[in-house]
Amino acid sequence: MFDMQKMSEILASRLLPKHFSLIRAVVEYHQLSLAANALAMTQPAASRMLADIERHVGAAVFVRTPKGMEPTAIGRALARRAENLLEEIREATREVEAIRRGLTGSVRVGAVTGGAVGYVVPAIKALKIEAETADIHVDVAPSDTLIAELLAGQLDFVLGRIPTGIDARQFTISGMLEETVDILVHQSHPLANAERLTMADLVHFPWVMQAPGAPVRQALEQVFIAEGAPIPSNIVNTTSLLVMIAMLAASNAIAPFSREVSDLLCRQTTGSGLTQLDIRQPISVAPYHLISLAGKRMSPIAVRMRDLVIGEFESRRRS
Known part of the structure; x- marks a missing residue:
């Protein structure tokens, strides 16, 4: 039986992310040539890398069959770990990039119901891909409530309408969203x-x-x-x-x-x-708009959220 402790030592000290990428690609495509092509490698380079993997492990990782290359028990174990490891690396990369771009912290958005469902939710989905740890708050309420919260500094921007009696000159108004x-x-x-x-x-x-x-x-x-x-x-x-x-x-x-x-x-x-x-x-x-306070500087995470909402609006207008 394969020694799991030995496997852990190998994972920690010998095998690299590129090795796991190759293992996962071979499991997916069943052919070394196809796996190499998917990773933008030559087949000889992929063959050498696979030989390095098997030398580090001390056993065969794949066997050739009439159906193509099939993982051994060790290969299957490595493939399972490949999925987790590569996802962790991707998440780390996204987190570092989010920090580098300032896409951390909190953003508070207010919206009427249609705007929340139609524009804010898709924008949240896109933002979470870029900044998984972003702290997002969404308030759904009538426009008069939203504008009051915006004026009180409780929201970064809103999707709503400016109520009668409110001076529109104190806002930056973008877009016109039909309802x-x-x-x-x-x-x-x-x-x-x-x-x-x-x-x-x-x-x-x-x-x-x-x-x-x-x-x-x-x-x-x-x-x-x-x-x-x-x-x-x-x-x-x-x-x-x-x-x-x-x-x-x-x-x-x-x-x-x-x-x-x-x-x-x-x-x-x-x-x-x-x-x-x-x-x-x-x-x-009556149409509603994306409204923010004029002259108020928003955090990078709030600016990105606003841009994604505007992008969603532009995409729907073109379709």
Whole structure:
């Protein structure tokens, strides 16, 4: 049986990361020539490196079979360790690069719900690839709350709208993010499969939505008014996304959601049981923006997060 202590000594003092890269590549491709090509090496160089590995280990690492090169028990053990070791090296490299670029510390972002789902979440995913240890905080709230927190220095930047009565000159405003509203119900709802619905078709059902004055609700009410339909009277007011989803699941309630949230619930999340109603009249909300305090210097990690959000916006605008 192979001596695991001896293996540990070999790993610590003799074998190098390039050796483990070759072992993993041969396991993946089953041919030395293909493994060498994947590592941008010549086959003779790969052969010499494999001979060095087997000399260090003191036993065969691969055997040649009709199906190609197959690892021995020792080869399989080395291959398992190769995955862990190379990932540790990659993580160390990312961490060092993050420190070198200043991508450490905390960043606090505020966003309306659609902006959080559509732009902040993809930006977080990208940032975590570059700076795994970054401490990221995301506040999801109405724009008036977000702007108040931004002015108080509690947020680095926000995705939202500048409330009425607030002097816009104190901010740096970037981009214009469109927001479309979808109307969602549970799949068992009587209107779930109906086509080309008018707002009058929806009036007599219970609704769950944001409080009066919220941009999504204002946009929805404007469509009711434009179509000459009465605004629903049976409404539960909430800012909680979870409460809205629970109400839809438990009743024939109807709820408006931004397109980004609607896509997440109905298309990207299996088993939600929710579906979009086919509404004749499109519903659009006033655009929101990426807003930061003018003259305030952000940390490198916050700047990078902001740039990734803007990049996500530009990517979607081009598609």
